[in-house]
Amino acid sequence: MNTNGYALVLSISKSVLKPQSELWGFNYFCRCKSDEIVELNMHTLIEELKQVNKHLLQEIVERKQKEASLEKSVTLLRSILESTAHGMIAVSLEEDIVSFNQQFVQMWQIPNSLTISRHSFPCQAFFENQLKEPQLFRDSMWEMKCDCQSDRYDILELKDGRVFAQYSKPQKVNHEVIGRVWSIWDISELSQALEQSKQLGELRAQFLSMLSHQLRTPLNVVSFSNSLLKRHIYEWTEEKTKPLLDRIQIAVEQLSKMLDDIIFFAKAEAAKLHFEAKPLNVVRFCHEIVAQVHTYSSENRINFVSQDCSFTAFFDKKLLEPILKNLLDNAIKYSPSGAVVDFQLSWEQETVIFQVTDRGIGIPTADKARLFEPFYRGSNIANLPGTGLGLAIVKTLVDLHGGHIDMKSEVGVGTTFTIMLPSVK
Incomplete structure (x- = not known):
């Protein structure tokens, strides 16, 4: 009996539709391509199909479990990457x-x-x-x-x-x-820190070089003057020895000022300065500062002007003093001999304003950005003595007060520093 695949499937399908009792004994004969007659038993065939179906279902379950495990791993990996x-x-x-x-x-x-x-x-x-x-x-x-x-x-x-x-x-x-x-x-912060460290290292190297030069000048004055005095102390009159003694005195004061600046800045850098505000008669205090500066700088006059004759605010006296002294010292040092320095005191509500104006050499534009860096000195100061710490100290102390500093300058005309400090209560 000749048949094809379609006829075979059709016969099996029709047989499956019969009642089960009629299927068990149902056999089907077909001829293969080799012309061999093959007998198909429906019971055996159905059992084999059931086994295949069971195996497929098991494989589907296992595949779903693997997919779920893989999805869990992917989710975990994604979570790790995002965290x-x-x-x-x-x-x-x-x-x-x-x-x-x-x-x-x-x-x-x-x-x-x-x-x-x-x-x-x-x-x-x-x-x-x-x-x-x-x-x-x-x-x-x-x-x-x-x-x-x-x-x-x-x-x-x-x-x-x-x-x-x-x-x-x-x-x-x-x-x-x-x-x-x-x-x-x-690594921006690390890169900036390394760059700052490099710049600070260069500044410190410049500072050491500059400091050795600045210290050598007054030390040479002391050494030379002392040598002359030792040689002629019994020969010269007081009139002839007094200028040498004055030079020694000035040199010692310069050395002392340099060392004070270095020690004070080191304390500020190490955060060893503590802000302790107390009531202070600011007008009287400014008069005292002006008088002190005049004792060691008689060639230039400070013109102090106050908004009122008496005013009390809350400041830390020991920290306010170096702010004003450094500004006044710089104004005198970088001004021609005999020039007047203006020092003005005013206040607005709870802010006290100190303003120092000189008619000196001024600050070049290229130096303004680095003006408050420690050890940095302007490009037009020539051989004027200094450590480059004065304005760095001023800026540190103004920040410690929670204040603000402003600077305006023109080369050959002069410079004005304005300090605005809150009066803490």
Whole structure:
């Protein structure tokens, strides 16, 4: 009996529709391509189908369990990637971006409208437009096939001043490289700290060089004057020895001032200065400061003007004194002999304003940005003595008071410093 696959399936289907009692004895004969007659027993066939179906169901259950486990692992991996402080991005060997975390998006400040893709020109342009050296980024990420076996570590400098460090290792499966995983983190603060440390080291070196020079000058005066006095002490009259003694006195005062500035600044840097506000008659205090400055600087006159004859505010006297003295000393030192220095005191509500104006050499524009840095001295001070700590001390103490300092200057005309301090109660 000839038949084909369709007839066979049709016969089996019709047989299955019969009552079960009629199926058990049902046999079907068909002829194969080899012309051999094959007998099919429906009972046996159905049992085999049941076993196959059972096996398939078991495989489906196992596959679903594996898929659930895999999904759980992927979720865990995604959670780990999102919880890290570093920006992470995975790139395949075919140069496709496989995955990245939200930290990566935030670090680069990627807009929502931009699709992150290696094959997207706007995406490439976005990254490269942010970098000072786009070629470094292209070499490390865009052209990964050029070097896919070794580790990479790069420093990326952005145009906005931020600095990123990035590190990657080849990603392998069964010892075969399939791509790279990049870890990127922000080292801007570390970079700035290193740069500041470098600058501070240079400033300290300059300071030591300058200090040795500044100390040598008064020490030479003391040494030379003392040598002359020892040689002629019994021969010269008092009129002839007095100028030498005066020179020694001035030199010692210069040395003392330098050492005081260094010690005071060291205490301020080490946060060993404590702010203790007490009631202070500010007008009387300013008169006392002016009188003290006049005792060692008689060539220049300080014109002190006050808004009122008496005014009491809450200040720390020991911290306010070096602020005013440094400003007045600088105003006199950088003014021509005989020039008048204006010192004005005023107040507005709970703010006390001190203003010192000289008619001296002025401050060049290039020096203004670094004026309050420790050990920094202006480019036009010539051989005038100083440590470069005076204004740094003033700025530190004004900050300690919670105040503000303002400066206006013109070369060859003069300089005005305005200090605004809150009167603490």
